[in-house]
Amino acid sequence: MENGKVDRKDELETILDGFARQANGLIPAFHAIQERFGYIPKEWLPEVARAFNLSQADVYGVLTFYHDFRLQPVGRHVVSVCRAEACQANGSAALIDRLRRKLGVDFGETTANNEVTLLPTYCFGNCACGPSMAIDGKLYGRVNAERAERLLRGMGVLE
Amino acid sequence: MKVYVPRDFSACALGADEVARAIGREAERRGISLELVRNGSRGLYWLEPLVEVERNGKRIAYGPVGEEEVAGLFDGGFLEGKEHPARQGDPEEIPYLRRQKRLVFRRVGKNDPLSLDQYRRDGGFAGLTRALTLSPQQIVEEVTKSGLRGRGGAGFPTGIKWKTTLQADADQKYIVCNADEGDSGTFSDRMVIEGDPFLLIEGMAIAGLAVGATEGYVYLRSEYPLARKIFEEALERARAGGYLGKDILGSGKAFSLNLYIGAGAYVCGEETSLLESLEGKRGMIRPRPPLPAIHGLWQKPTVVNNVITLASVPSILADGAEAYARLGVGRSKGTLPVQLSGNLKRPGLVEVPFGITLEELLFEYGGGTASGRPLKAIQIGGPLGPYLPPSLFSVTLDYEELAKVRGIVGHGGIVAFDDTVNLGEMARYAMEFCAGESCGKCTPCRIGSTRGVEVMDRILSGKRDAGTLQLLVDLCDVMIHASLCGLGGMTPFPVLSGLRFFPEDFGYTKADVGPLVEKL
Numbered sequence: 300m301e302n303g304k305v306d307r308k309d310e311l312e313t314i315l316d317g318f319a320r321q322a323n324g325l326i327p328a329f330h331a332i333q334e335r336f337g338y339i340p341k342e343w344l345p346e347v348a349r350a351f352n353l354s355q356a357d358v359y360g361v362l363t364f365y366h367d368f369r370l371q372p373v374g375r376h377v378v379s380v381c382r383a384e385a386c387q388a389n390g391s392a393a394l395i396d397r398l399r400r401k402l403g404v405d406f407g408e409t410t411a412n413n414e415v416t417l418l419p420t421y422c423f424g425n426c427a428c429g430p431s432m433a434i435d436g437k438l439y440g441r442v443n444a445e446r447a448e449r450l451l452r453g454m455g456v457l458e
Numbered sequence: 459m460k461v462y463v464p465r466d467f468s469a470c471a472l473g474a475d476e477v478a479r480a481i482g483r484e485a486e487r488r489g490i491s492l493e494l495v496r497n498g499s500r501g502l503y504w505l506e507p508l509v510e511v512e513r514n515g516k517r518i519a520y521g522p523v524g525e526e527e528v529a530g531l532f533d534g535g536f537l538e539g540k541e542h543p544a545r546q547g548d549p550e551e552i553p554y555l556r557r558q559k560r561l562v563f564r565r566v567g568k569n570d571p572l573s574l575d576q577y578r579r580d581g582g583f584a585g586l587t588r589a590l591t592l593s594p595q596q597i598v599e600e601v602t603k604s605g606l607r608g609r610g611g612a613g614f615p616t617g618i619k620w621k622t623t624l625q626a627d628a629d630q631k632y633i634v635c636n637a638d639e640g641d642s643g644t645f646s647d648r649m650v651i652e653g654d655p656f657l658l659i660e661g662m663a664i665a666g667l668a669v670g671a672t673e674g675y676v677y678l679r680s681e682y683p684l685a686r687k688i689f690e691e692a693l694e695r696a697r698a699g700g701y702l703g704k705d706i707l708g709s710g711k712a713f714s715l716n717l718y719i720g721a722g723a724y725v726c727g728e729e730t731s732l733l734e735s736l737e738g739k740r741g742m743i744r745p746r747p748p749l750p751a752i753h754g755l756w757q758k759p760t761v762v763n764n765v766i767t768l769a770s771v772p773s774i775l776a777d778g779a780e781a782y783a784r785l786g787v788g789r790s791k792g793t794l795p796v797q798l799s800g801n802l803k804r805p806g807l808v809e810v811p812f813g814i815t816l817e818e819l820l821f822e823y824g825g826g827t828a829s830g831r832p833l834k835a836i837q838i839g840g841p842l843g844p845y846l847p848p849s850l851f852s853v854t855l856d857y858e859e860l861a862k863v864r865g866i867v868g869h870g871g872i873v874a875f876d877d878t879v880n881l882g883e884m885a886r887y888a889m890e891f892c893a894g895e896s897c898g899k900c901t902p903c904r905i906g907s908t909r910g911v912e913v914m915d916r917i918l919s920g921k922r923d924a925g926t927l928q929l930l931v932d933l934c935d936v937m938i939h940a941s942l943c944g945l946g947g948m949t950p951f952p953v954l955s956g957l958r959f960f961p962e963d964f965g966y967t968k969a970d971v972g973p974l975v976e977k978l
Contacts, residue, residue: 322756323738326721330680364740364897365721367680383642384841384884385873388800389828421724421891423681424645426797426873427503427805428468436683440471 310335311343315350325351325361329368338369373416374409376454378402379433382419385426390443394430397444401457414456459492459537462510462517464567466499466652467684468645473525474507480528481509488532498653500567501807502554510549511537519549554823559785560809561793562646562769566653572691574699577656583701585772589664590709597668598624601771603779605791610636610727610764611840611868611944613857616771619761622751623669626759633665633674633713634736634755634762638720638727640679641840643871646795647765649807651678651685654769655692656701659715661768663706664775666713669761674715677732680722689717724895728943729762731897743899743943764869766795787813790856790867800836800873801827810855817851820874831876835960837884839868841891842948844955845881864955866948881956881963886914892949903946906937910953922965930957931974938978954978 314331318324328347332339339362348355362368380395402410402417409416425431428440432447439450451457463478464470478494485492499506508521509531518539520531527544534542546552560566569576577583589597602617623631635658639647650658662674678686693715696702704712718736720726726735730744733755754760770792774782783791790812796819799805803825810819820826820833827833835845843866846853850863857867875884889910896903913930934950941947954975957964961971 321738323718323736325738326735327719330719330721361738361740365723367722384837384887385643385799385871387884387887388873388875388879420681421895422640422642422644423467423471424639424648425468425471426643426645426799426871427501427807428472428506429799431471438467438471440468 307336308346311346315347319350325353325358326365329362329365333368338372341370374413376415376435376456377418377433378415378451379418379420381421381423381425381429381431383422383426385422386429386431389429391430393444394432394442394447398432398447398451401448401451410456415451460495460512461492461537462495462497462512464499464507465496465684465688466506466567467648467682468503469499469506469508470684472506472522476525477507477509477523477528480525484528484532490532490537492537495570497569498567498571499649499807500549500555501563501649502549502552502804503806504804505546505552508546508549509536511539513537513539517549519546519552520544521546554804554806554808557823558809559793559811561773561782561785562650562657562766562795563654563807563809564773565657566649566807571653571655571688572695574656574695577654581776582656582772583660585775586660586663586701587707588775589667590707590711592667594624594668594670597664597775600779601668601774604774604782605779605786605789606767606770606774606782607790607857608764609766609770609794609869610729611641611866613867616763616767619751619763620665620668622749623671623759623761626752628759630673630756630758631669631671632755632758632760633662633669633671633768634729634733634760635662635674635676635768636727636729636732636762636764637676637678637682637685638732639682639765639869640724640727641869641871643799643837643873644797644840644869645799646797646807646870648682648685650765650769651676651682652688655689656696657769657772658689658765659692659696659701661771662715663701663713664771665761665763665768667711669759671759671761672712672714674713675736675755676715676717677720677726677736678717679720679726686717686719693717723897724891725897725943725945728945730943732762733760740897742897745942766870785811787811787854787856788858790858794855794867794870796855797869797871798824798874799871801829801833801876802874803828812854812856814855815852816846816855816872819855819872820851824874827874827876829876829878831878833874834877834879835875835881837873837875837952838871839866840871841888842944842951843868843871844951845875845884845959846955847959864951866951881960882914882918882965883963885953885956885964886911886918888949888952889914892945896945900940900942900946902937902940903942903949906933906941906946907949909933910937910949914953917964920965924970927966927970927974931978935978950978 318328505521735741892907
């Protein structure tokens, strides 16, 4: 475990080295950290701040401004559902209700067994083929409540 | 023989990748040799995945095609263009497509969007080639004469914006493409980047030549991963082909281009917030003036234009300003790629000259509601655009005509709702959305949106005295007139239009709301 932590720090340094030279590298660096580790551990922020020669308040401010960035790990799977108007016009409310009920979580929460995190999205640009939902980054169109349940069953996260 | 299967985010959401793989497998199993091309989408989304077969230069389309139908299509002889329930005939003859006037979208959906050879064969880089023979002033003049206005939403004349940056004196200038297409009901930027990325690159290079900017950025939203992948590849190929870099096509002129990915903030679609974000900071709005055209990215003169604006430029340069200005009506020149979505039978991309009525768009193109129920309202111009009732569908698509009924063109998105929608709830949603997305810089937006949700909750729960209505209208008044940018300034539009046209959805009568909302 201790060794694992050291490796993660090494990787963090490599990522920071790559972006800290860019004047606008902080947001790409956060993307890279999250892509690699699934979230951005708060205890790393001092190191991020040092690399960019910014205050910890500055880097924390940038991180928390953007919906994409997370300070907590997510479940094994991430289910994102569009909450915007075009999907609402095609009945996304029923889909969202079903997902909340079946998973037993609200937006931003992770199921107790750590399997699924449910996140809202404000538009995938799939408005002509809504309602839209993505599972681990793969987008699905024309998803009604029944199909969403089938997809989740297919992943083995619902009984 | 060629078979085309779109590689478009929406088509893939409907299984296009699986269909493409199934076609490959099935062809191999049957010993048939065919070339599988991944094109963009033609934007006839109710037919996606739309598979096209090309024999002797002629195309026959089949759609929508599911993975499980592929073997049946082979059995039925779709490679010979034979009959099948999904057969749509020549795709270019489908009335939805044939009746459009595609300038920006003329190549989208036809071929492999990443083939430079194909792009050149289809007239690509003709605009850039001509621009290289002109002076910056001449290019700006050409764009000004075309009458092109910003397609991101503000509708500001592009030529005037460019002229301001051209005249600014600085050691470095920038072109920034706003590809943070966050409006619900819009997807035309995504389609261009996925379906014709060289067009955007060409438009940005021309903009660089026009104002003397040698560096550009495309700010793309993170919700568009396929667009990112395709554009990264297109950038590499354009650099290798000599269309970007220190010496564009041997002209001695430089323009380099980079891709920058956003991080899920709607407000970053506002240009000053976008610039802050592009500098790696929180996307906080900058008060204007100074204008980005003079003090933009890193305080240097910067042209910030939407994808469609920049993608309109190559054809203006190639075919001349007059050809572009001949299309459209009044002060709304050229074409607009309208995006139809929501509850419609035939949602999709419709590029037409300005001047078409909303009715034609919704019924002749859109085919009316998908649910078969009456169409109750449309939201036009994005999530902060107003809701309009059927009595206004005779209005034409035109910046000024829409403004007369307090409508907006926005980024060209139209979302249709049937009679199951409650506009009171949609108004509450608009306030909630604004509260979640406000950058927090100005009080009317930051506090006003949260108070707006509270007031809407009171109204929707039945506490509907005259004072509450007055409070909501006052709140909207302050947000419209005192917010720093369009987020706070336009959030009242869906609320007030809902009250004006559908007061019963809020529990009021026309008599209750009439005098109050008419003032705003």
